[in-house]
Amino acid sequence: MDNTDDVFKSEGARQVIHYVREKYQDELQFLWERFPKNAVFIRHDNDKWYAALLVLQKKKLGVDGDEVVDIINLRVWPEDIGALVDGKRYFPGFHMNKKYWITICLDGSVPIEEIFRRIDMSFALSLR
Numbered sequence: 043m044d045n046t047d048d049v050f051k052s053e054g055a056r057q058v059i060h061y062v063r064e065k066y067q068d069e070l071q072f073l074w075e076r077f078p079k080n081a082v083f084i085r086h087d088n089d090k091w092y093a094a095l096l097v098l099q100k101k102k103l104g105v106d107g108d109e110v111v112d113i114i115n116l117r118v119w120p121e122d123i124g125a126l127v128d129g130k131r132y133f134p135g136f137h138m139n140k141k142y143w144i145t146i147c148l149d150g151s152v153p154i155e156e157i158f159r160r161i162d163m164s165f166a167l168s169l170r
Contacts, residue, residue, distance in 0.1 A: 049079050050095055054148030054157070055112040058095070061158050066165065070095060085168050092117060092168040093161055095148075096136065103133045103145065112148040114157065116164040142167075 049072075050059065062068050062083055070081040079097040084090065094115040100107055115138050118126065126132040126144055131151050135143025146152050146160070 049081070049097060050112050052112040052148045054150060054154060055095060055114075057154050058093075058114060058148065058157060058161065062093070062161065065162075085165065088169065090168040092164045094138070098136065100147070103136060103147070104129060113145050114148055114161075115143050115145050116160050117142055117167040118144050118160070118163065119167070 050056065059070060066083070066085075068083045068086070071084055072078060072081045074080055081095050082091045083093040083095075085092055096113050096115070097110060098113060100109045100111050103113075113136060115135050120141050123134075123141065123144065127134055131146070133145040133147075134140040136145045138145075144160075146157060148157075
């Protein structure tokens with residue numbers, strides 16, 4: 043069942059989903075019945091995740107407020123984590139290994155072109 047349009051409502055999430063469909067021909071996979079607002083993009087060639095889209099309250103990222111936001115988790119080089127994570131635009135990977143993953147809110151705080159570049163890097167890193 044594809045409930046993508048029902049779950050991810052932000053323009054940023056829609057742009058990400060479109061970008062991945064066009065570039066990698068991948069669809070979001072909703073793997074957990076218990077967590078219907080969590081989905082992942084998985085490489086066809088090795089079954090590794092390279093992105094996860096989730097819906098959550100910003101306060102779960104350590105940001106004040108109850109605002110609900112679409113987020114994306116992406117792989118990054120471990121040595122880049124310290125320079126990226128700032129608690130405003132980039133966050134430690136939510137529910138992921140924080141040594142290898144970051145979280146970005148899809149609320150316009152990070153330009154979409156930058157997110158696309160990070161998706162491409164995450165896709166490449168998922169070969170490892």
